[in-house]
Amino acid sequence: MELDMSGSKEVWVNLEGHRYPIYVGLGNVQELGNILSQLNWRGKLGLITDENVARLYLDNILDIIKSSINKECITHILPAGEEYKTLSQIENICTTMLRGGLDRTSGVIALGGGVVGDVAGFFSACYMRGIPFVQIPTTIVAQVDASIGGKTGVNHPLGKNIIGAFHQPDAVLIDLSFLRTLPEKIYFEGFAEIIKRAIIADEQMFKFCEENAQNLKLRELDFLLYPVFRSCEIKADIVMKDEKEQSIRAYLNLGHTFGHAIESVTNYKQYLHGEAVAIGLVCACELSRILGFCHQSIPEKVRNLLRQYGLPISFSGIAVEEILEAMKRDKKVRAGALRFILPRKIGEVFIAEDVPLDVVKEVLIKVSEGGSYDNVLLK
Numbered sequence: 001m002e003l004d005m006s007g008s009k010e011v012w013v014n015l016e017g018h019r020y021p022i023y024v025g026l027g028n029v030q031e032l033g034n035i036l037s038q039l040n041w042r043g044k045l046g047l048i049t050d051e052n053v054a055r056l057y058l059d060n061i062l063d064i065i066k067s068s069i070n071k072e073c074i075t076h077i078l079p080a081g082e083e084y085k086t087l088s089q090i091e092n093i094c095t096t097m098l099r100g101g102l103d104r105t106s107g108v109i110a111l112g113g114g115v116v117g118d119v120a121g122f123f124s125a126c127y128m129r130g131i132p133f134v135q136i137p138t139t140i141v142a143q144v145d146a147s148i149g150g151k152t153g154v155n156h157p158l159g160k161n162i163i164g165a166f167h168q169p170d171a172v173l174i175d176l177s178f179l180r181t182l183p184e185k186i187y188f189e190g191f192a193e194i195i196k197r198a199i200i201a202d203e204q205m206f207k208f209c210e211e212n213a214q215n216l217k218l219r220e221l222d223f224l225l226y227p228v229f230r231s232c233e234i235k236a237d238i239v240m241k242d243e244k245e246q247s248i249r250a251y252l253n254l255g256h257t258f259g260h261a262i263e264s265v266t267n268y269k270q271y272l273h274g275e276a277v278a279i280g281l282v283c284a285c286e287l288s289r290i291l292g293f294c295h296q297s298i299p300e301k302v303r304n305l306l307r308q309y310g311l312p313i314s315f316s317g318i319a320v321e322e323i324l325e326a327m328k329r330d331k332k333v334r335a336g337a338l339r340f341i342l343p344r345k346i347g348e349v350f351i352a353e354d355v356p357l358d359v360v361k362e363v364l365i366k367v368s369e370g371g372s373y374d375n376v377l378l379k
Contacts, residue, residue, distance in 0.1 A: 009229045013148070013236045015168065015243055022148060022172040022236065024229045026221055029136065029175040032061065033068020036107075039170050041132065043105035045073040046097050048120040050080040053112045053138055056181055061111055061136070073109075074100030078116060082268035085115045085155045087163060093123045107132045107170070113139035113186070114146035114273060118161070121152030125167035132170045138178040140190020140224075141274050144197065144231035145252075147172045149239040155268070159329045160260040166244060176221045176228065187219065189274025191309040192255075196281060197231040199302065200251050201238075203347035205230050206305070213308040251349050254341040255280030258364075261326035265318055278311035279367065287355065287363045288342035298343055316369035323364055324357070 008025030023031070036045075045065065049058055054077045065073050076096040078084055097106075110120030110133055117135050124133035135147035153164020179187060191209070198206035205227055209216065215223040235252065242249040259280030262271060271279070285299040303313045327338060338360070340352045 009225070011229070011233050011236050013168070014240055018168050020169055020171050022174065022232050024143075024174045024176070024225065024232060026176050026225070029061070029173060029177070030064065032064050032109075032136070032173060035134065035171050035173060036065070036069050036071075039107065039132070039134070041105065041107035043103050043107070044101055045071050046100070046102050046106060046108040047073050047075045047111060048078065048093060048108060048116060048123065049075070049111040050078040050113075050116050052080045053116070057111065057138070057178070061109075074102060078112075078119065080115075082115055082155070082263070082273065085119055085268075087154055089119055090123055090126065090154060093119070094127060097123075097127065102127070102131070104128045104131060107134065109134050109136060110147075110169075111136045111138065112142070113137065114142040117142050117146045118152055118164075119154060121150070121167050121169070122154055122164055125152055125165040130167065133167075135169045135172045137172070137174060139182060139186055140179060140228070141193050143174045143176075144190065144228055145193045145235065147174070148232060148235045149249075149252075150243070155264075158264070159326070160264050160268075162329075168243075172232075174228065174232070176224055179221065179224070180219060185272060185275075188217075188310050189272045189278075191216070192274040192278040192281065192306065192311055194227045194231050195302070195305055195309075196254050196277060197234050198227075199281065199285075199343050199346055200254055200341075200349050201234045201347060202230060203345075206346050210305055210308070213305075217309065250339070250351055251341055254343070254349055255284050257327055257330055257338065257340055258283040258323075260330060261323045262315055262318065264326045264329075265322045270317070271312065271315070275312050278306045278313065279315050281306065282313045283363050283367050284340060284342055286366060287340060287360065288344070288352075290359055290363065291342070291352070291355070293350075293352070294343050294345060298345065301346065314367050314369045318368070320361060320364045320368060324361060327360070 011022045076093045108124045110117045137143040137147040150166045150168035152167050153161045156162040255277045259276035263276045285302045288294040289299050341349050342352045343349050
């Protein structure tokens with residue numbers, strides 16, 4: 001398969017009243033100063049990161065800012081983890097930035113994974129009724145998904161991302177070099193989002209991930225450039241057609257109705273987000289197979305690919321009834337009815353309305369550890 005895997009790339013998100021670039025490359029974080037100069041924010045800068053990223057990269061980022069635009073930068077360091085994606089953290093950030101003198105002419109840099117991007121984005125949407133921000137995502141999950149499209153927010157004890165706002169960034173700077181220092185589990189969870197994007201819209205990328213698993217698992221970043229950039233292209237295209245999720249942007253929720261419920265009932269401690277999405281993809285494919293919407297082989301193809309990247313394909317220690325209750329509180333519910341994004345084939349999905357609850361329960365039982373999913377014979 002001949003694919004362009006060389007050099008830095010960019011894709012633009014063009015929306016009504018706002019447009020912004022997504023830069024993808026290796027070592028391109030050095031361009032941060034140029035990007036900030038072009039944005040020309042007049043006030044002080046705010047920078048939000050977490051304790052893990054700060055330890056590795058904060059000093060370098062601050063040096064780039066100082067040497068290029070010499071602006072004062074007020075830093076807030078979050079504790080690391082999904083369990084800290086809360087309203088109380090937004091209040092803490094507001095305190096830091098108010099004391100530091102950020103005003104309506106200021107801008108914010110989000111440096112970190114999906115939690116940092118979501119929290120920093122929501123802070124930016126709320127602070128003084130909205131100030132601009134730039135995303136510098138440092139994980140695959142954040143690079144291909146969370147940093148793009150303007151969905152920001154925090155969790156509530158009863159549901160994930162229930163409190164939030166649409167607030168588009170002014171730029172997204174994706175440097176694959178950050179991925180070299182990721183812990184193994186956090187590196188591999190990102191492939192759930194890449195595989196999800198391939199199931200939604202690109203069979204060729206699905207095949208690429210099958211054929212180049214060894215290179216990708218070894219963090220050969222030249223190979224990773226293609227699926228990361230292509231994932232960004234797919235998301236940008238969908239967001240441009242449906243910014244506020246009135247129709248096809250819901251496609252990006254493939255696996256998430258199941259995955260978010262699993263995260264919620266386990267208090268975000270048993271599975272990483274990408275791992276929960278992987279389980280959700282298995283559930284969605286199996287649901288589509290049972291309902292007769294996709295070929296019998298699709299769930300097996302998806303499970304096999306997820307397995308190659310060490311991702312879970314079943315769950316354990318969670319009551320199916322708890323997951324069902326959490327799904328009913330999901331923000332994707334419409335008029336009390338569950339909606340699912342289901343595959344017709346690799347590269348094509350659709351919105352399924354009014355799926356029978358007993359069938360959803362059957363799928364969850366099959367995908368739960370000790371259930372019959374692993375023993376199902378695909379006919």
